[in-house]
Amino acid sequence: MTHDTGARRRRSIGWLIPALIVVIVVAGWSAFWFYAAERARDTMAGWIEREAHAGRVYACGQQSLGGFPFRIEIRCDGATASFEKARPPVTLAARSILAAVQVYQPTLVLAEIDGPLTVADPGQSAKLSANWALAQLSLRGTPRNPQRVSMSTNKLTLDSVGGDKPDRVFAAENAQLHGRLASGTVRENPVIDIAASLKAATARIHPLAATPFDFDGDTRLIGLRNFQPKSWAERFKEIQQANGRIEVRNMRLKQGDLLAVASGNLSLTRQGFLDGELTVTATGIEKLLPALGIEALARQGGNRNQRLGAALSLIDQMAPGAISSAVSLLGEPVELEGRKATRMPLRFKNGFATLGPVKLGQLPPLF
Structure with missing residues (x-):
């Protein structure tokens, strides 16, 4: 027991x-x-x-x-x-x-x-x-030493609400923005990678942007002194003073039959203007010319721009393929994703942008 x-x-x-x-x-x-x-x-x-x-x-x-x-x-x-x-x-x-x-x-x-x-x-x-339907943000690292920041939104809308009723300015089925520290530290000589993506986006910046488009961009900023809190104008000035550059590693735009990709390097002048060249390869661009009216050729004149657009539309109706043949003269015929395309330089000099032989207009300074 x-x-x-x-x-x-x-x-x-x-x-x-x-x-x-x-x-x-x-x-x-x-x-x-x-x-x-x-x-x-x-x-x-x-x-x-x-x-x-x-x-x-x-x-x-x-x-x-x-x-x-x-x-x-x-x-x-x-x-x-x-x-x-x-x-x-x-x-x-x-x-x-x-x-x-x-x-x-x-x-x-x-x-x-x-x-x-x-x-x-x-x-x-x-x-x-x-x-939006869903907005998510992620931060890897610490507040004082961030390594990567990402933001993603689904069904994003942006409305102007200053008037009597909301006015849609921008919309996208999906929008993403990613930034990461490629080298250096936030306190000394950071090299920053920035990538953006838009799916089925529309914007009220030009009639052409009213048609949904997809965009992907991948760039690198070289020449920053640090990444302490400051305005982007100050950051771009740092890049210019350090003889840095903006590496456009890849940009891709798709809208209907239009498909364009671009890459190259850009620097900044002392006045804050972009300077450099991107190589652009595009297909389907001839369908945009009547809508654009080739603003630069019209010397940014509103009425002349509209008349040129109407003339291009008439030419396309009377002689199908004529505009396509003219576009091929802007650059080198190549192939892009199995389609006939044209490769041409997009140059920036003293604030003016030129696509092939066509002057597009002047861009504002970045600082």
Whole structure:
């Protein structure tokens, strides 16, 4: 009987030890989570304070912390961002932002933004409103040493809301923007890769942009002194002073039958104008000429531009293929993705852009 009692006691102790281990692990993990959450809160507070010194002020109407046990989630309702040193100053406001960090991967921050996002002059009512079905943001690295930033939106719309009713300015089924530090550090000689993508996009910048188009771009900025908070005009001036360049590694535009790709290197003049050359290969461009009216050939004259466009349309109707033959004279006949195309130089000099022998017009300086 004594033997049975001892055996029961050993079995009880046998169950007690694993239970104690589980309790210790849970308690330890809970303590670690709260410590990590507090560190995340402090890190965010430090980042907000650093940004405020640079003229970028972020605020939350209400903030909450959650995500236990494997994530640290910070929700900011009534989020606002004021960019006081931007030219012109601007204020952004979003319904809410939910940022999450995995406890075991603290250098990767994932966030979702609830629209609409409004854009306004400081102290004024909104003039632009952006909305979407889904907007996601990711940051790899730390606030002081970011390595990669990405943003993706589905069913993005941008409306002008300054008038009596909203006016659609831009829309895209999908829009993405990616930036990464290719070499250097944010504090010394950073080389930045920037990639953008638009799918089924339309824009109210030209009648041609009213037809949905796809765009992909991949560029590299070389010559930045650092990536501390400053305006893009200041960054472009740094590139010019360092004899840096903008590497257009690949750009691709597709709209209906039009397909164009481009690559090359661009620098900046002391006056802030683009200088350099891109190699453009395009197919289907002859269908755009009547709509464009070859603005440069018309010397940017509105009525003359319209008359030239009408004349090109008439020529195309009377002599199909005539415009295609003329386009081939702009450059070298080649093949692009199995289709006949024309390769031509797109040159930038002293602010003027020229496609082959055709002068397109003048571009504004970047600083």
